[in-house]
Amino acid sequence: MGKTPIVTSMRVIPVAGRDCMLMTLSGAHAPYFTRNIVVLTDSDGRTGVGEIHGGTHTCKELTDYIPLVEGQEIGNYRAVVQSLFDLNRKKRALRACGEGIQCLDISKLKFVVQAEAAVETAMLDLLGQYMELPMCALLAGGRQRESVRMLGYLFYVSDQNRAKELGYLDESGSDVEWFRRRRTVTLTPEEIVKEAEVLKARYGFRDFKLKGGVFSCGEEMEAVKALKKRFPDARINIDPNGAWRLQEAIEHCTDAKWALSYAEDPVGPEEGYSSRETHAEFKMATGIPVATNMFATNWRQFYHSLVEKSVDIVLADPHFWTPGGSLRMAQNLNDWGLTWGIHSNNHFDITLATFVQCAAAAPGNITAIDTHWIWQDGQYLTKNPPQITDGCIRVPKAPGLGITVDMDAIMKANELYRHEAAAFCDRNDALAMGYLIPNWTFDSKRPCLVR
Numbered sequence: 001m002g003k004t005p006i007v008t009s010m011r012v013i014p015v016a017g018r019d020c021m022l023m024t025l026s027g028a029h030a031p032y033f034t035r036n037i038v039v040l041t042d043s044d045g046r047t048g049v050g051e052i053h054g055g056t057h058t059c060k061e062l063t064d065y066i067p068l069v070e071g072q073e074i075g076n077y078r079a080v081v082q083s084l085f086d087l088n089r090k091k092r093a094l095r096a097c098g099e100g101i102q103c104l105d106i107s108k109l110k111f112v113v114q115a116e117a118a119v120e121t122a123m124l125d126l127l128g129q130y131m132e133l134p135m136c137a138l139l140a141g142g143r144q145r146e147s148v149r150m151l152g153y154l155f156y157v158s159d160q161n162r163a164k165e166l167g168y169l170d171e172s173g174s175d176v177e178w179f180r181r182r183r184t185v186t187l188t189p190e191e192i193v194k195e196a197e198v199l200k201a202r203y204g205f206r207d208f209k210l211k212g213g214v215f216s217c218g219e220e221m222e223a224v225k226a227l228k229k230r231f232p233d234a235r236i237n238i239d240p241n242g243a244w245r246l247q248e249a250i251e252h253c254t255d256a257k258w259a260l261s262y263a264e265d266p267v268g269p270e271e272g273y274s275s276r277e278t279h280a281e282f283k284m285a286t287g288i289p290v291a292t293n294m295f296a297t298n299w300r301q302f303y304h305s306l307v308e309k310s311v312d313i314v315l316a317d318p319h320f321w322t323p324g325g326s327l328r329m330a331q332n333l334n335d336w337g338l339t340w341g342i343h344s345n346n347h348f349d350i351t352l353a354t355f356v357q358c359a360a361a362a363p364g365n366i367t368a369i370d371t372h373w374i375w376q377d378g379q380y381l382t383k384n385p386p387q388i389t390d391g392c393i394r395v396p397k398a399p400g401l402g403i404t405v406d407m408d409a410i411m412k413a414n415e416l417y418r419h420e421a422a423a424f425c426d427r428n429d430a431l432a433m434g435y436l437i438p439n440w441t442f443d444s445k446r447p448c449l450v451r
C-alpha cells in the first residue's frame, strides 16, 4: 500500500484556442492553435494538470501512457515518467531525423515535443498539493526567486481582413487596447515599435524579442534598432529561426550590435555546415551571444553545441526537455557560466504557470522567459491565470502549479477543437501546430496571405 495518493484517473483532452495572424518563416499563424491537456485525479480527490502541444500525434502518445499512469503513486512520479520514456525510446530512435530541426519545419515539431512532460507536470502538481509545496520546491535546488521576468514577444502581423473566410476572431470592438492592437497589421519598424509600446503599457515588459524570418535581415534589423532607440534600457533580441545567410547576419548584426542583447537562431545550416558550425562562426565574427531552441534540443546535440562553442543561452523548453530535464540543463548551464531560458509556442495559462515554476527553480542569472501568452491572453483554462505585471510574474505561494483549473473552460476549448479547429488543423501537421502553409503564398511587398 502506497504512502502518497494514487492516480485514479488520467484524461487527455485536446483543446483549441484562437490565434492572431502572426507572421513567421513557416507562414502565418492559423486562426486556431491546438494543445493537449492532461488531467489527473488522485485518490484524495485532488486534480493535477499538464499542458502540451496539440495534434493527434502527441494526443495518441499521451493516450498510450494512461495504463502506465493510472494506479501509480504520485510520490513515485520519477519512475512513472521513466516508464513513459522507455515506452517511446524505440519509436524515438527510429525518428531521430525529425529532431533538432535546424530550419523552421513546424511539421517536425511533434518529434521535438516530449509528451511525457505533460504527465510529469500534472504529477508534480499533485505531489506539490499533497506536500503543500509549490512545484518549484520539488525541482532542482528548489525555489531560487520570488518573481520571474518575462519577455514581450513581438510579431509582424498580417492582414486578417484579407483572409476573412478563414474565420479569425474580430477583436476590433474590445475595450482592451492590446487586444485590438494584436489584430492590427504590423509590418514596418514604426508599427513594431507601436506594438511594443502597447505591450509595455499593459504588461510592463523590459525585454523584447522580435520574431524575424519574414522580411530581409536588413529590414528586420531596422526594426530592432528602432526598438532600442525607443526603449534604450530594454534588452532586445531577434529570432529569425535560422533564416539568414551567415554573411548577411554577420554584416547586419555587427552594424546593430549596440541594439542587440543576443541573437536567437540567427543562421541555419548552409553549404554543408550545420547550424552548430554556422553559429560558432557567427559568434566568433560578431561577439554577439547566441540563444537557441533549434540546434540544441537534446543532450547529444547540446554536447556538440558546447564543443563547437556555438551557444550561450539554451532555451530549454520544459515541453521539449520535460520539467526535470529543463532544470538539469539550468543547473549545468549555471555551473558552466552559460545561460538558461525557455522557448515557447502558442499556449494557455497552464503552460504559463509551468514556465513560472520551472524558472523559479532555475539557479543563477537566467534570461527573461519567452512566452506567446500575450497573444492568447483572455482565453483562460484556469480560474486564477498568472498575471504579468512590470514585466514579471510573481511565483505563487499556493501549492503545486499554484493554479485552479477551470474544467468548464477546458471542456469549452475541447468543443472549439472538435467543432471548428480539428477540421481545420487535421489537414496537416503544421496546421495542427497552428500554422498555415499549403496553397498559400506571401505577397512579398506586403505580406498577407494571397492565393
Ligand code: GKR
Binding pocket: 022, 023, 024, 211, 239, 241, 293, 343, 344, 345, 346, 372
Ligand atoms: O510561434 O511562430 C511562432 C514561433 O516562431 C515559434 O514557432 C517558434 O518555435 O517561438 C518559437 C521560437 O522561438 O523559435
Ligand code: MG
Binding pocket: 239, 241, 264, 265, 292, 293, 343
Ligand atoms: Mg526561437
